[in-house]
Amino acid sequence: MTEVLLQVRAIGKRFDVGAGRFQARARASIQALSDVDLDLASGQALGLVGESGSGKSTLARILVGLEQPSKGSVRLDGVELTTLSRAAWRPFRKRIQMVFQDCAGSLDPRQSVRSALLEPYRIHGLYSARERDMRCMELLEAVGLGAEHWNRFPHELSGGQRQRVAIARALALEPQILILDEPVSALDSSMRAQILNLLIELKRRFHLACLFVAHDLFAVQALCEHIAVMYMGRIVEVAPTGALFANPLHPYTQALLSAVPFADPQVEQQRRRIVLQGEPPSPMDLPPGCAFAARCPTKHSIDARLCEGDRPLLKGCDETGLRQAACHAVVTQGSQS
Amino acid sequence: MTGSALDLPGGRRTPATAARSRWKLTEREFELRQSAAATVSGENPWRARLVQLRRRRTAWWSLWLLGLSSLVCLFAPLLPLPSPALIELRAPLLAPIAPWRVFGTFDFQPEYWPLGWLDRQLLELRQFLFGTWQSGPWLGTDSKGRDLLARIVFGGRTSLAVALAGAATSLVIGVSYGVIAGWFGGRIDRWMMRAVDVLQSLPFVFLVIFLLTVLGARSSSARESIFFVVIGAVWWLSMARVVRGTVRGMRSAAFLECAQVLGASQASSLVRHLVPNVLPIVIVYLTLTIPSVMLFESFLSFLGLGVSPPRVSWGLLALEGAQAINPLAIPWWLVLFPALVMGLTLLALTMLGDGLRDVLDPRSQARPAP
Amino acid sequence: MIRAALRHLAGLVISVVIVLAVSFALMHAVPGGPFDAERGLHPEIEANLARAYHLDWPVWKQFLQYIGPFNLGPDGWLGTGADRFGGVLALDFGPSLRHRDYDVADILAASLPVSFQLGALALAWSVPLGILLGTLAAARAGTWLDALLRVLTTTGIVLPGFVIASLSLLVFAFAWPLFPVAGWSSLRHMVLPAFALGAPCATYVARLTRSGVLENLQLDFVRTAKGKGLGRGAVIWRHALRSALLPVVAYLGPASAAILTGSLVVEKIFFLPGAGTHFVNSALNRDYTLALGVTLVYTVLVFCLNALADLLASFLDPRVGGRQES
């Protein structure tokens, strides 16, 4: 068993969205995350999958200290990160880094590639000037860019190249943990495959622990050993990648998987497609029970009132405890079989 | 050598250390790549904009015109012009005489208002270079026989000084106010902007004149200092507003969060990322501020409340022109030339401002040029 | 709507209070100010002043006296007889410091109508003409007419008002004496000043209208109308112009402020007996009370006009409903 580097426990995040300035302070709030538990093991990648708005980015931002959680803790080797000030965070920046989704916006338009890559060393005062240049050149090479990109500016790079620069910069401090917030979503599909391959290679080379955020299962499949599925701010299922694809337990995961096209036309034709009915609930007022209950196709196989009135907790559902799901129906099935 | 990057809190080393060293570059490889990199130069956004500006003919010419005339105004005491304050009652209201008819005379007598040290040096240099030679009345003379060309050039110095003062205040006060409001946001921002709203809704021209009534009593120097204080008080408002808006929009820009994740402090991201990105807008609004400051100065001088004789300013020249015309004599040049100079300068400033806005303001780039 | 009006009102109150407090403080603090001993006023005015402002009272009482009709003298609330002073809020600005026998209120009563006539005339010709020219320019965008109009509007925007005024005086009163040089007794006297005052406004309105109409011609509903076979003229008049006028309406507030400001120079050039002339003169010969009177009246006026234009614009705007203030 690999050691756990980053330990996320019971993270909740509530955004207050004040309605208009002149209204009597009728405060609405969005529950973006509730009771999220995750473990990130060294050298291993965890995929975080869920539809847009399910709170994946919020979680990623909490992990790197861009956002304060409303409750819960994030521990890196036992050190609590959520209460650190911006200055106190600094030594930990060398260990945990992030790549943003918006590769166009994450580079300063007035910085050349070189000065963007030098920035982390400048901030932390590492190396001499010559060594910095050398490290940058190495990084550039590592992400598949060449000397010809050295002096370029972001507007002269393609989307994929920009994302490579962003990845190189995140790797500059040689972190142990890399948070990737939808690093390929903004790219077209051929570029997506290239960047994914690059990430797989870098993960191996740098022995990185990754949290890979994506909104489709397909993207995480190749990179991640484990996958966590998120719905409306909660983790609904965690499983090793192979097991999840072979036998998804949670009905939401099943629906997600059924939307992934298979390469094999025969399988593709035979398999059942689950088309979800209805709308997800508003994050402003989540139902008391399972957030997925309103759209759940299997709800009626068990007592629907249970699903609507009682929130299912994430529970282990096999012997190893590696598979977990938060669904009343899953537990029932498990005990039957 | 693994470097200090691995001095992690807790002193842990990852198994990756060995793997990493495998793709380190050697010195030789690095030098090869570095020389390869030196052959490709990226297109700096600033240089790209300069090229774009040069492509806009009117804006580019305006820039040159303004630069040249600023130089002329700055070095006015060095030029072989007649003294702008020398009253020659023998030759009042001379009509313009073309340079090819009377090119110049040897009548120069220095007669100025109290000049600063630098101006005195320039004047001495002028006397050393040109002796008593001075240009002829190419643009005519006014009702007291003073040379109009010299007065226009020296009036331009007033405008230049005012423009610089306006630019400086809107730069210093406006930019820092806007950056603070936009950066901190929330309640601070709300109150700061409310203050700007209130100040902006005051009819400033009237308040300024009122202030001049009360304060600008005896000496014209008191009046001038009030004038500059007033410029400082008024012309930072729209700059503050614009800068605040830009900073606010950029506050959540991904590259600022990126800098935070890399460990940059607030102050350093402000200086390294925010300010360079706000700069273009600042330049645009500076060029838009300057004409309005100049107009205001000439407006006040025209009313007799600004620069007072024997100093000159374009507003004062326009006033003298308006006063000189009567049914008996119509010295058109006294009205026409100051108007022409003022109009040209303001036109050039407007054109330059428009061109700069097209080139520098990202919001206006979405719009198709009309 | 009501909330917006209230917000404007609050702004007005704040500014008036600022102006009043600052002016009162200046009055007392500035050496050589109006209440300084050695300013060499006529003894009669001096006496008027002392009586009007109760200079023997404590400062806070003087301030109350100064701003409102709170007569705190021995005669009780509103006071009686010669001792009575209404205060600024009751439009009583005290005696003029330079014009013997006149109160500031008298001077204002005589001169404001002239300024208002002038301003109204200037607005009355410039806004419609500006809209017309702007629409024409948009309808003929890219032709020589558009280019000509653009040169005209640029000139109008670039030339300061006093330059336009003296140029028109030079051309139409002296070189080619169509109109009288000065005075304010007949319509012919009013033509040149109203022209000089309105010209910058007309050019600005023309610009606003042109860009508004052009922008609207790109919009979907206008394209639909065009697609339905409506002629270009009809499209412009019926659809594009209507919503293009919103910015023009919103500009009316700043425009009237600009016209009030411009009236200072125009009245000076044409020797008109308006409030602007009095104001400038009061600044030149330090008639403090008169300057304050004009400043206050104009502050309130500019505010009200701005608020009106703003309310009108938001009333006409089809999108507003309850436009949230950003």
Ligand SMILES: Nc1ncnc2c1ncn2[C@@H]1O[C@H](COP(=O)(O)OP(=O)(O)O)[C@@H](O)[C@H]1O
């Ligand atoms: N700064 C914020 N203020 C208010 N609500 C926010 C903020 N950031 C995110 N949210 C809300 O939190 C929820 C989760 O958002 P996010 O984490 O971005 O989802 P994802 O990345 O999975 O698409 C969404 O409903 C979003 O509207």
Ligand SMILES: [Mg+2]
């Ligand atoms: Mg996201």
